[in-house]
Amino acid sequence: MTPNVVILCAAGMLVSAYLMVGQKSLFTTIRLYGLQSLLLATVAVAMAISDARPHLFVMATMTTLLKGVAIPLFLMRVVDRIGIHREIEPFLNVPASLLACLGLTVVGYRVSTGFPEGTVGVTHHVLGIGLSTLMIGLFLMVTRKKAISQVLALLTVENAIFLIALGITSGMPLVVELGIFFDVILAVLVLGILVRRIVDRFESMDVSRLSKLKG
Amino acid sequence: MVHDVLLALAGALLQTIGLLAAAPLLRGAIKKMKATMQLRKGPPLLQGYYDLAKLFRKETVRSETASWVYVLGPRIYFGAAVAATTLVPVLVATSPLEGAGGILGLVGILALGRFALAIAALDTGSPFGGMGSSREMTIAALAEPALMLGLFTAALAAGSLDLGAVVRGGLVPGALFRPSDILALSGLFVVLIAETGRIPVDNPATHLELTMIHEAMLLEYAGPDLALVEWASALKELLYITLLIDLFIPLGIATAIAATPLAVAVAAWVAKVFVFAVVITLVETTNAKLRLFRVPELVAVSLGLGFIALAIRFL
Numbered sequence: 001m002t003p004n005v006v007i008l009c010a011a012g013m014l015v016s017a018y019l020m021v022g023q024k025s026l027f028t029t030i031r032l033y034g035l036q037s038l039l040l041a042t043v044a045v046a047m048a049i050s051d052a053r054p055h056l057f058v059m060a061t062m063t064t065l066l067k068g069v070a071i072p073l074f075l076m077r078v079v080d081r082i083g084i085h086r087e088i089e090p091f092l093n094v095p096a097s098l099l100a101c102l103g104l105t106v107v108g109y110r111v112s113t114g115f116p117e118g119t120v121g122v123t124h125h126v127l128g129i130g131l132s133t134l135m136i137g138l139f140l141m142v143t144r145k146k147a148i149s150q151v152l153a154l155l156t157v158e159n160a161i162f163l164i165a166l167g168i169t170s171g172m173p174l175v176v177e178l179g180i181f182f183d184v185i186l187a188v189l190v191l192g193i194l195v196r197r198i199v200d201r202f203e204s205m206d207v208s209r210l211s212k213l214k215g
Numbered sequence: 216m217v218h219d220v221l222l223a224l225a226g227a228l229l230q231t232i233g234l235l236a237a238a239p240l241l242r243g244a245i246k247k248m249k250a251t252m253q254l255r256k257g258p259p260l261l262q263g264y265y266d267l268a269k270l271f272r273k274e275t276v277r278s279e280t281a282s283w284v285y286v287l288g289p290r291i292y293f294g295a296a297v298a299a300t301t302l303v304p305v306l307v308a309t310s311p312l313e314g315a316g317g318i319l320g321l322v323g324i325l326a327l328g329r330f331a332l333a334i335a336a337l338d339t340g341s342p343f344g345g346m347g348s349s350r351e352m353t354i355a356a357l358a359e360p361a362l363m364l365g366l367f368t369a370a371l372a373a374g375s376l377d378l379g380a381v382v383r384g385g386l387v388p389g390a391l392f393r394p395s396d397i398l399a400l401s402g403l404f405v406v407l408i409a410e411t412g413r414i415p416v417d418n419p420a421t422h423l424e425l426t427m428i429h430e431a432m433l434l435e436y437a438g439p440d441l442a443l444v445e446w447a448s449a450l451k452e453l454l455y456i457t458l459l460i461d462l463f464i465p466l467g468i469a470t471a472i473a474a475t476p477l478a479v480a481v482a483a484w485v486a487k488v489f490v491f492a493v494v495i496t497l498v499e500t501t502n503a504k505l506r507l508f509r510v511p512e513l514v515a516v517s518l519g520l521g522f523i524a525l526a527i528r529f530l
Contacts, residue, residue, distance in 0.1 A: 094516075
């Protein structure tokens, strides 16, 4: 039962990453990130039950509350406040990005077989999905123009790393995971402020304008 | 031997009649749920049947410029949808005419129906018909490979292109879920939305010709011709949902022909179709229709998901 839940939710995370690549509305992307975090929390709960790792319950709760609810709400507020054009303008068009992500997924899956734990069963799939999501996140980060969508890509990468950590380690110490959470919150807050500064200065969230000279 | 053949034919006949009878109800149920979610009253649940009865009683009106292609289109479309139902297992874990064709046969038959309707819409020379055909084909050109990739992913697990064998493969106890199943399911769900003309892709309730895709092909039709197309479209929708159920959640389907398993299978099938109807309703009410040029991007996502589902089976 639990392996099925783990695989179901992990694959759901990959699907949500694909949907992030495939559509352009900023709000939907934020909601997809929230959904992805909730799926991650479900994976953590399933693993906590099956491997008897009670501290994962704490992680799952925090993932749900922070990454599933608080961060999406915060980001939506930022978008609302600065009242920007609510469409993502990628450097690459959607079909080309999708093709690139297909390639990245294949690479991620192929690489996952190289891990000693990654050759069989559930771990193989979790690792493969984690690595693929990680690379899709990195790809999103370099191909999106808007600062907010780059923040979302960074958060996706963080989710993917969390998933990989769940898959191959028998659980990081609680202190380390709490530290990571704290980092994520700080990163989002700082980036939220940074986004507002960029918008103030350039009247746009398009980070490609940052490289132009301004007199 | 003869007994087997007769049984298969009886099964095919019963299943087709059952699906034909249930199809308008599914549409009615989705419409009703959608209306409820929008705080409207909505048409009665059985409106689909009333509409069909009304249309069948009307006389046939055809454009003066229409040729036999126009007359034949709806009939082939309807025939193809009916033929496709005999290849899909619904209540019993074997399709009624299993020897007649597997996944490729199913995709081919559905494509034939679509082709007939598209060419019939072109026949009268009405601009909207041609526009509808061209749009339908633009989407179908992407949706069809996505459908095939999703179906192949499931077929690969079963090692057979027969839908009956795929369903039986899914029933093996302890079968481990694979990520490719989820990817294929997501891809096929987008195909379901695109092929049945549901909201992010097409609006089934639209009266604005310029936004129509599927409906634009039917503008010229009236009376029994229109009834055939409407009925076949409803049947196709039920068929796609049943197909997704067969491939990914076959639990509860009957493996033997006896009273109890069949009763369980009927209950399970109705429940699963209802769940899909609820999900479709939610998608329809929470999404806005995509701009036409965005639709290929959405369908390309499903194509990508289908491809990746197939690819990671080998990794």
